[in-house]
Amino acid sequence: MDATAVAKSAPANIGARPQPLGEPKIIARDVNVHYGEKHALKNVTLDVPEKAVMAFIGPSGCGKSTFLRCINRMNDTVASAKVSGLIQIDDQNIYDPSLDVVQLRARVGMVFQKPNPFPKSIYENVAYGPRIHGLARNKAELDEIVESSLKKASLWNEVKDRLNDTGTGLSGGQQQRLCIARAIAVSPEIILMDEPCSALDPIATARVEELIEEIRRNYTIVIVTHSMQQAARVSQRVAFFHLGILVETGETEKIFTSPNDKRTQDYITGRFG
């Protein structure tokens, strides 16, 4: 191989090269996001492996949420946001004009930073998604979906006797697991979690992490977290963002023990952020 060939094959971003770990479920190429004048995300190229947990870490304001919200096109709801570049899920371009955003969001579930259950009953919270997508033919099937979703979110035992109580009356950790159950209920392939534990106490956090561990074999999970310990505990791959740039991605072990980039090194050793 001569020098030019090497230069050509080397990606602009070293860390972006996919590492062996499952098939890539989501492929992002040169994704740029502008909020009006502000260039929030710069040329992000990244693969997300299937049926595994990928964590996005980085100092706050570096664009982790912005990128996450590109994956289910939630940025469409922000008037000033302009997204360019390519994002594919299973080889399908999700920014294709002919794509149905509603169907996309059914395939790509989302759990938000602050637990946001609907101010309705626990049952209704979980049943809403399946109902609007017509996933159940009758009440019994719907009951079934609600029960299995709550079980998968390891919330069933705590709420099975009070499914008609309002969801906002649960504790913060329970509310967040309810939101996970609500996302699971529409059988998504991908679940996006934006700092799902930042509003929770350590015990509730541990329960959510256990839950992620339990479901990760069946879903592709992308989690944004500001806690490096959490990234180390729950993820198999990590992507480190800094000032709108994807600095480095790699297997969690590797990133936390021997990162390639100086900035990653500084961040995980707590020198900034």
Add this chain to the structure above:
Amino acid sequence: MLTFETPENERRVGDQQIAWLETLKAKGLVDSGFNTGFFTSGDSREAEQAGILGALVGSLMTMFVTLVFCLPVGVGRGDLSRGVRAKNRWTDIIEININNLAAVPSIVYGLLGLAIFLNFFGMPRSSAVVGGFVLALLVLPTIIIASRAALKAVPPSIREAALGVGASHQQAVFHHTLPLAMPGIMTGTIIGMAHALGETAPLLLIGMVAFIVDVPTSFTSATTALPVQIYLWSDLPEVAFQAKTSAAILVLLLFLFAMNGLAILLRKRFERRW
């Protein structure tokens, strides 16, 4: 009601008639009681026969037109300025105007109604439909402002949650945002309606001030409204019309109290903290 200090020639009831009345009273054939006729008859030249049914029905019809016209427009306008729609010069101009319109004197709306609905579109004078439209324009800013505040008070996280499970924009609005904002919207609407119910000036200009005996049977037939009826009666010289005026005012106030009470009740009952 009957004052004997007034000289006979200044009264409609002569001394002789009063004497007859006294004898009838003494025989137990006349007494004072609840005047149901007041609620079951239309206006009349004779104070004894004048009732408020015509004005009441006219007011209700007018309010109905106002409500049907206002609620969808108000809510739509309140929702339009939020969410995905980009802010631009047009939305800014509309915003400024909504806020200013709320402060325009009501008689100006009467002139507007006269010029547009009657003269330009040739709609029937004195009718409930025109009255309803004029009052709708009058209270629309109030309803829009209230709806917008109520819709804004619903946290965006609820809308995002709905979109996140694959609800369309319409589903998110109609299944979540709107129902949660409804108590606030209803409160604003009821207060707007109470405002419209008591409004007199714009109705004078579109001819709802006429003396109308018949109870209106359609939205296009000539009618009057409760506050206008009060205004008309208060102007009449006959003593008995004073009583009628007071009674009509009581009825109007009763409606206003009831509506405002309902608004407060709704707010108390459905108030939600996030």
